Amino acid sequence: MKTMLRYPLAVAALVAGASFNVLAGLPAGQVDFGKFTPPGDGGQFVEIQINSNLLSLAAQVVEKQQPEAAKLLHGVQLVHVNVVGLTDENRAEMTKRVRQIRHDLDAQGWDHNVVVQGKDGQDVGIYTKTRGGEALAGLAITVIDAKDQVVLINIVGDIRPEQVAALGEKLDIKPLKDIGAALKDTASKDAAPKEETPKEAAPEN
Amino acid sequence: MNPTSPPPATRRSARRLWLWGLLATPLLLLLLVGAGVASFFYLGSDARALRNGLMKSSGVEWRQRIALNAGRLTLGAVRAGLSCARLDPGARAAVQSVRSAEVGVYQLASGTPSPDRVAMLAAADSAMTIRGWERVVGVMDGHDLVAVYLPEKNISAHYLKCCVLVLDGKEMVLVSVQGNPEPLLKYAFDQAGLDAQARSLAQR
Numbered sequence: 001m002k003t004m005l006r007y008p009l010a011v012a013a014l015v016a017g018a019s020f021n022v023l024a025g026l027p028a029g030q031v032d033f034g035k036f037t038p039p040g041d042g043g044q045f046v047e048i049q050i051n052s053n054l055l056s057l058a059a060q061v062v063e064k065q066q067p068e069a070a071k072l073l074h075g076v077q078l079v080h081v082n083v084v085g086l087t088d089e090n091r092a093e094m095t096k097r098v099r100q101i102r103h104d105l106d107a108q109g110w111d112h113n114v115v116v117q118g119k120d121g122q123d124v125g126i127y128t129k130t131r132g133g134e135a136l137a138g139l140a141i142t143v144i145d146a147k148d149q150v151v152l153i154n155i156v157g158d159i160r161p162e163q164v165a166a167l168g169e170k171l172d173i174k175p176l177k178d179i180g181a182a183l184k185d186t187a188s189k190d191a192a193p194k195e196e197t198p199k200e201a202a203p204e205n
Numbered sequence: 206m207n208p209t210s211p212p213p214a215t216r217r218s219a220r221r222l223w224l225w226g227l228l229a230t231p232l233l234l235l236l237l238v239g240a241g242v243a244s245f246f247y248l249g250s251d252a253r254a255l256r257n258g259l260m261k262s263s264g265v266e267w268r269q270r271i272a273l274n275a276g277r278l279t280l281g282a283v284r285a286g287l288s289c290a291r292l293d294p295g296a297r298a299a300v301q302s303v304r305s306a307e308v309g310v311y312q313l314a315s316g317t318p319s320p321d322r323v324a325m326l327a328a329a330d331s332a333m334t335i336r337g338w339e340r341v342v343g344v345m346d347g348h349d350l351v352a353v354y355l356p357e358k359n360i361s362a363h364y365l366k367c368c369v370l371v372l373d374g375k376e377m378v379l380v381s382v383q384g385n386p387e388p389l390l391k392y393a394f395d396q397a398g399l400d401a402q403a404r405s406l407a408q409r
Contacts, residue, residue, distance in 0.1 A: 037323065038322070038323050038326070038345045040323065042345075042346075042347045042348060043345075044345070044346050045343070045344070045345040045346070046343070046344050046345075047340070047342070047343040047344075048341065048342050048343075049339070049340070049341055050341055051339075051341075053355075053357075053358070053360050054341060054355065054360065057360055057361060057362055057365070060361070060362040061362055061386075061390050
């Protein structure tokens with residue numbers, strides 16, 4: 001009986017050890033959103049993963065012409081974008097999954113910077129992870145657009161929310177450009193007097 | 206008796222060897238030329254693995270329309286041949302950048318149902334990951350599927366390998382390119398107003 005128990009326990013310990021190593025291997029600002037299954041009936045699905053190799057190549061390419069852009073790109077280690085179209089079949093599951101990701105980010109000590117809940121069912125959450133209290137280690141953006149899609153963005157490296165649009169332009173990634181523009185809008189509306197703010201913006205509990 | 210002259214049997218066998226050599230050389234040359242010509246119509250191992258994975262997982266029948274493979278030697282000869290020719294700067298930059306290129310075009314047989322794109326992407330991922338590639342872009346929209354693969358290691362502004370898959374519902378195109386992207390990128394950045402154009406497009 002003892003022998004029978006010993007093997008599963010040894011395997012479980014090995015698996016747990018391996019999982020811990022995998023988790024421990026993630027850089028501080030990286031989020032594992034998990035695997036997403038594309039919606040079956042022709043729905044939209046976009047997955048972009050640009051790692052440091054390609055980012056460094058992009059930085060090398062623009063270094064002479066656009067040194068500022070190169071500096072921005074050099075500061076980034078990974079750009080991960082997921083866009084999953086919502087259908088009647090996956091809407092509930094995807095929404096639940098994004099809320100779970102937000103919950104996990106809160107639990108892992110990410111700073112919950114901005115939450116925008118629009119009237120059209122748009123729900124945007126922006127999270128940042130700092131390194132040593134000063135430099136930014138990562139940025140995570142979650143968007144639930146109840147009608148259309150779910151967007152998840154993770155940028156690992158020293159980049160601020162207001163630089164997302166610029167990064168999207170340099171890498172020509174439309175979801176980054178869109179989210180960056182939305183963030184700029186939010187920032188400018190927050191800066192404006194309150195009576196001029198048309199959108200409801202309240203932190204999520 | 207002359208001690209240096211070989212016996213008649215040895216002389217005869219040497220002559221036979223020469224004869225066989227003379228007969229075999231053109232045959233070997235013909236075989237080499239045949240293999241060289243055939244290689245123009247076969248995809249390389251990475252593109253072939255990607256194609257096989259995609260076709261197997263799609264659950265439908267595909268017909269090959271074309272498969273072309275231009276290697277370093279061919280494109281080197283093209284580059285040398287075109288070095289004196291007057292070319293559009295963009296075309297010259299492209300010729301200078303590409304070191305080898307493979308293209309495969311496949312079509313669904315008429316009346317075939319839509320392929321399983323989700324399974325195709327998963328199969329393409331596993332076929333390429335085993336071979337040291339990673340998917341940097343994957344897009345599915347309607348009947349379309351686009352995937353871009355790059356090697357996990359060894360890429361720089363002077364050397365880049367790239368594998369692209371485009372499926373528009375009925376036709377599948379596989380492109381695998383290897384080369385030095387620098388001349389093409391330099392040309393792109395030298396174009397006056399390109400950056401501004403890109404910005405205005407990005408604003409749309």
